[in-house]
Amino acid sequence: MELNRGSAIPLWYQIAEILGQEISSDVHRAGRQFPTESLLTGRFGVNRHTVRRAVASLADQGLVRVEKGRGTFVEDHVIDYRIGKRTRFSANLLLGDVEPGHRLIGATELPATETVSAALGIARGDPVTLLEAVGEANGHPISVAANYFPSRRFPGLADLYERVLSITKALESYGIDDYTRQSTKVMTTIATPEDTQLLKQRKNMPVLVVESVDVDPDGLAISYHVVRFAGERVQLTLEP
Amino acid sequence: MELNRGSAIPLWYQIAEILGQEISSDVHRAGRQFPTESLLTGRFGVNRHTVRRAVASLADQGLVRVEKGRGTFVEDHVIDYRIGKRTRFSANLLLGDVEPGHRLIGATELPATETVSAALGIARGDPVTLLEAVGEANGHPISVAANYFPSRRFPGLADLYERVLSITKALESYGIDDYTRQSTKVMTTIATPEDTQLLKQRKNMPVLVVESVDVDPDGLAISYHVVRFAGERVQLTLEP
DNA sequence: CGTTATTTGTTCGTATGTATA
């Protein structure tokens, strides 16, 4: 990682690239203080203005936050979560350079509430299987998901899921080899105490709430999802 | 609005429908206390359980919020904002029964920052026109938008906009008769003091941040938008 | 501060109509 002084690429840009890389690879830990301008001028052997230009670029990219009189701080990493017609959790995150993971925190059967029954197109009170899971990226929790399935159509889904640990695979056992996203709604609220605990957020941080319905090729609803993302760690990208 | 006791439709459901209608038509104002169970049993001449069933349905639909020992409260109305390939602000809101409006709060020309130039596919420092506006629905502010346009391609856009008060119309003068959404990103943060003031939010409420790029039929970027929605008043619905 | 009234939450029991086996 050496600077190339002869090149057509500006010095400040090369420095910004190096520092950006270091932030991505956690050399500078999120939330912690970033090296001061004076430290960086020493390290790269350039003028303070050159370093400032590089840091300004990082700030503009949202990688760091500069506070007059206090210092520069590394922003929390933001994970890019793509939402489209064929959203799958793990497949999704693998597109970035993050290691995805699930942790099942509950599998129950209960009668459908108004909202759930309406979303799934079943009668209120019909039994639904609720799979609750925490989604992780690089070992950090980023989402709490409530996934509802009509139990009449998928009997024993909870047990099956606990064995294969994949919704897509579990559904294959019922002959569902393909499903698509029918509707998606995005909201935001302040994290509940439960969110705060599960997502290891600080108090009073915002959460992104995504409500969606998946349908089979015949247009029949097969699942209703309410996913709550840690707002400070996730960015949704909507696929055209 | 009378109850039909003989009908196949349950009493509690009829009551929920009536009360839901009243909430939509602002008979019960948002944020204010909803009639108590005892008042409603009196009004409808039914058992308290029947009223509770109806109110539970309203709560499940998100129309009211029930607090033990305090009472039931009408939730803030949520505006459904559709996002798709052809998102237009006013056209969008007119689909609901809300009266849309704009208020321009600033029109300036400035050099493109890193993010803006990258989004618009121009060189950093190239002049861009920034139109800042507050979006309103039914007279209440729901969004603060920063709209960036490449000034070289649209010279005099700011003045033109102030005359026609419509981005779509202003762009027509430059021969742009159609544009589509190229990319959309959704994030959330806590409102800044400026957000709080412009959106008339309470302090520390979340905002939904939508970043998007519009392109002309040739795929050339014509605008970059950063819109900040009052989180408690807006729900985004993503069109498939 | 404690007391009291208000309001919602919960749990008994009872009766009735409807659909299903």
Next chain:
DNA sequence: GTATACATACGAACAAATAAC
């Protein structure tokens, strides 16, 4: 037709949280 199950509706009582005094 009978038995069973289920949802609806009503009645009464008590528990728990809150607000007002």
